[in-house]
Amino acid sequence: MDTILVTGFDPFGGESVNPAFEAVKLLPETIAGARIVKLEIPTVFTRSAELLERAIEGERPDAVICVGQAGGRSALTVEQVAVNLAEARIPDNDGEQPIGQPLRADGPAAYFATVPVKAMVANVRAHHLPAFVSYTAGTYVCNSIMYHALYLCERRFPGVRAGFMHVPYEPGQVVDKPEGTPSMPLETIARSLEYAIEAVVSGGAGTADGEAMGTTH
Amino acid sequence: MDTILVTGFDPFGGESVNPAFEAVKLLPETIAGARIVKLEIPTVFTRSAELLERAIEGERPDAVICVGQAGGRSALTVEQVAVNLAEARIPDNDGEQPIGQPLRADGPAAYFATVPVKAMVANVRAHHLPAFVSYTAGTYVCNSIMYHALYLCERRFPGVRAGFMHVPYEPGQVVDKPEGTPSMPLETIARSLEYAIEAVVSGGAGTADGEAMGTTH
Amino acid sequence: MDTILVTGFDPFGGESVNPAFEAVKLLPETIAGARIVKLEIPTVFTRSAELLERAIEGERPDAVICVGQAGGRSALTVEQVAVNLAEARIPDNDGEQPIGQPLRADGPAAYFATVPVKAMVANVRAHHLPAFVSYTAGTYVCNSIMYHALYLCERRFPGVRAGFMHVPYEPGQVVDKPEGTPSMPLETIARSLEYAIEAVVSGGAGTADGEAMGTTH
């Protein structure tokens, strides 16, 4: 792979930073030989998808990987599935709050990530950092951008792989939050992202396919 | 609605009881005028789907609602989506452990529940019990039976609605588990299920459609 | 033992009920032959201790057991230790908010419970309900009443045993709280309390002394 487009959201929900794009900014310019193109996108249902589409058109990457904050999670999670549903608990940064709406009227109920989810998790763990597969990207703008990325790649950009990763709060965000709220420094988040992306670039698909990463319910 | 088929799984994962079917057994014989048909199914990928199909054929219910245990959750959760993926962290009760397999080669990536998920949650809460929408039914036999129920209803039993609810551990299961593991008595689980089913029977669809029950990530 | 005085607090912190006294009200009139005297006390540092002292004077119980709410805990916890510290995160029901104050200038840094803590936990568990020893009763009115009970019994009422139990939220309190907040129905809380008190009455001291109930940090 030559080029990876990596997006991160801007702050939302009353936070003054979003560790997603802050960590993306710390990524090196190349990973495993692939050029990393970094793009900040707004935490807005409509505009984030438009910007993503334009960036894919402009950069023609081999893969697009979007990154968002999942406050309360303790480690990098690589998302397996995006669903065709917008159900916003809070308004987005443009004041949109879709409730019970499909993201694309002509889209399927869900897409599975086309990046090698388990190989990405395995490569982070191999570097002694925690990571997990997640089977829900939520119903807010994170799930929306993942769904749109996969929808766009399927219809307009065949051959481009797409996926999404959620990251924890960074420590400064949890100083005033309830005791027990996990966090991870931006440098550690960035390293986690880098190892995951390395598995994408190196075509890691298959390396961890036999490893059970599912649930017990 | 005249007839609701309600299934519950048998014990798995080293547990001696499964609160799912234990609570189903405590349901009344009728809810809001609809007859409740109770069926225990095995925690087995293959056989659970076969038994479900046969039961729908035999009973011709208006809706089929499957119930399973989600150890660690604190309240009834009504599942919004089932994905076409089997990823078993532990073998099922027949020793099957599918990893990274689709449930149905000819099925879509996911189905949304066709029961009124938000109305079900709202009716439980209206009775002063906690309940939440969940956007992942996991990747084990619970997700499998929900996916199969929706697949079967779409293809073989049009008009039959289908959904899934996860329930917490019952108190006896957490006596030797780590401090902080939530539980709920079977009677309380059964009442939660009853209120949720009541919303299905009374065609509650729509009553809570405008209420935001999504996530913030 | 002939008489057990059991107190429960009134609602505080914006809640409309306190499961502590609600569950105490559900206790039977006698447990293992001992008369149960039930007393509601205010969530107030000063007045709760005064009322407790007067009640011990009036009833001359063999043991005094105070019960309070620990929102967020999942099971009955029997407190091992009370500390000579008032550090209130929120004002009490009279608006008092002591910060960094000793409860009794002439008291020791801490008292250990004089009820058989481990036997109480063991008897609840023997009835298939979760229970744990806790090593902190907090720094609010719960810890205060436990400390005062032990202080009073040591100085004014020798021979009277004293202890404290924390109980979870009841389900109605968590309907609007974050997903994952544990709760326990009042009937289940009351049964847990009853089994714990049974161990106090029957002089359970010693029955679980050899069982390790400590921590790993």
Place this chain on the structure above:
Amino acid sequence: MDTILVTGFDPFGGESVNPAFEAVKLLPETIAGARIVKLEIPTVFTRSAELLERAIEGERPDAVICVGQAGGRSALTVEQVAVNLAEARIPDNDGEQPIGQPLRADGPAAYFATVPVKAMVANVRAHHLPAFVSYTAGTYVCNSIMYHALYLCERRFPGVRAGFMHVPYEPGQVVDKPEGTPSMPLETIARSLEYAIEAVVSGGAGTADGEAMGTTH
């Protein structure tokens, strides 16, 4: 203050590292002008206290601060109280497993830390890292060394202040633990420790005394 003795435990409970001493090793040689003396001590009830006593004799520090691992906590916690109780859930590294034993037959039920607990927490937070006061140091070797430190300073080394801090797992320890287990990189733990120690050295007592850091139960 001229000299601070900082101890950290060796690995226990099946772990191959203990983030406590690993982070202590990363501390600078001086903090706010005070010399930092670093000492690894064994996770053993008896020998840890003996080694600590000898080190205080040898170094004659102005303060002794012990550091231990509290797996599952998400941030630095500064302990307020140590109790005269050994209740070991697992054997220590010498195979000792005291259950329900006092640590010192002639000691009080508890000691409060003599370092400025709230100022330590406040200084960590001022540097945008999470920290909390804890009101239980557990009942294992961590609580034991804190109790012994305070006992020794009271009886043999008057004027020497003593305290204890618990730290989270480091990331490598949680790779194979259940999803959601918090961790903190050693560098971040070390920075947290440094800011807390800075408040000890600079006589921070009082700076945060009016800030409520207590509980609501």
